Amino acid sequence: METGRVKVAILGTGTMGRALGRGLVTAGEIAASDLHGTVRHGERARELTASLGFRVDTDNVEAARGADVCLLCTKPHVTSKLLREVAAQGALDHRPLVVSIAAGLSTRDLEGAAGQRVPVVRAMPNTPCLVGAGMTVLTPGRWSGDAELDLAERLFRPMGRVLRLDEEHMDTVTGLSASGPAFVYVIIEALSEGGVMMGLPRKVATELAAQAVDGAARMVLETGRHPAALKDDVTTPAGCTISALLALEDGKLRSVLARGVQEAARSAGQLGKPKS
Template sequence: MSENRGVKVGFIGAGRMATALAGGLISSGFTTPDHVWASDTFEAARERFAQETGAQTVESNLTVVEQAEVIILSVKPQHVADVLEEIKGTLTDRQLLVSIAAGCPLSLFVEKLGKTKRLIRVMPNTPCLVKQGASAFARGGQASETDASLVESLLSTVGIAVEVPESQLDAVTGLSGSGPAYIYQVIEALSDGGVRMGLPRHIATQLAAQTVKGAAEMVLETGEHPGTLKDAVTSPGGTTIAGIHALEAGGLRNSLMNAVTAATNRSIELGKQS
């Protein structure tokens, strides 16, 4: 496979996540618009993908497979088996297949495509749409460390990416996959608190969202434990410790831990059903 710059990337499925990822690949210089293709059965999706990325779109999935070195499968889970059946005769062992289809295990791809294919399964999250994603991926088939490095670079164009064993992807789903919804509720609740105390709604929401964003950046940029950063703004007898005491009384930490656990368990259930 060639160097990252100019890698030929094909998307089967041209939805919002595929469009965002293609945009990140192109804007970062990972590849160029003339080296990106996308297929989709919906003309509107193809038109939006082309308009937002400048890349090429086609109706045929096989055309994408014939052109690309890396094929990113971004269709709905219920369509995965049919797509794999369609492309299995065209996909070669030299190509890397990356799936962002939720809940579809690597064993399904091995079953449909064989053990010799290079496979990577990804669990992204919706902040990829604004280049702030938190993705995890697992290798399967004959995928190599070089393939893993390539996918990490690819996903890093829209956020951060980490490699985990496939057995941990359900936990990733419960944490970062579902996590944005938890944080939206936190932002909404903080905004409600501000409104209750007299702030206009638009100001309260703006301050709440930026506070969450800023706190997250502090964790990522400093590398400090969140507890250490919390202590740094918690003065004895001050306002912050009064607020933290109220959060402890309301069971915030327990609720968030339970949310991750519940979402992880549900992901496991859905995986068994698929």
């Protein structure tokens, strides 16, 4: 299955489902005719079929029945129920690979909902998948091995980097890598506000801030150097950068960001669980 034709059902073609579907077709990884998306509302399905160029409807059972891979992209509280429903109607009897991107739902939760021995891979992508700069972390369930991970990786690779980690890390991955873009948008917005405050037009300030973040991220990833060493390169003795860094430390920038990740990871672990 790894190199051949793969039919993919995207159950829940929302923000992430659309990004993944578009990415797969654009990369030429999956033919549009081999993709079948679903949503809850018929009207939305018709709009999406027209805009995405692959079939989108509301029939989860038919989509799953015809698929080699079922990509579950619904909200966590919907995902287990949906999986139980399609399994109850025999739509997983051919043992497709089930890949879930739902935050907080473990492979055991998913295997339990499927109620049969289907291979499961839990994936955590992020929205930069939309522009090919995503980060996806994969972890296997009990009945998935290298072949299933390779197949899942094949689906996410066109949208950015892919890593494999043990499941114990997945809530932290969610808090850092999936929520992380939202934290960085706030940082970009704040940097831009500083530029506007000092007289730059907003559009220019936003471009400068975003490019500084993009460039800095690439320096970390492409040089492999520690961020602190890269920061030291920018920090001329008695210069403007060290003066600003001290002001940021006064505002506890580091601990606020680190605590934000800690809180997102804690909260991710609660998603999809019954409220007590």
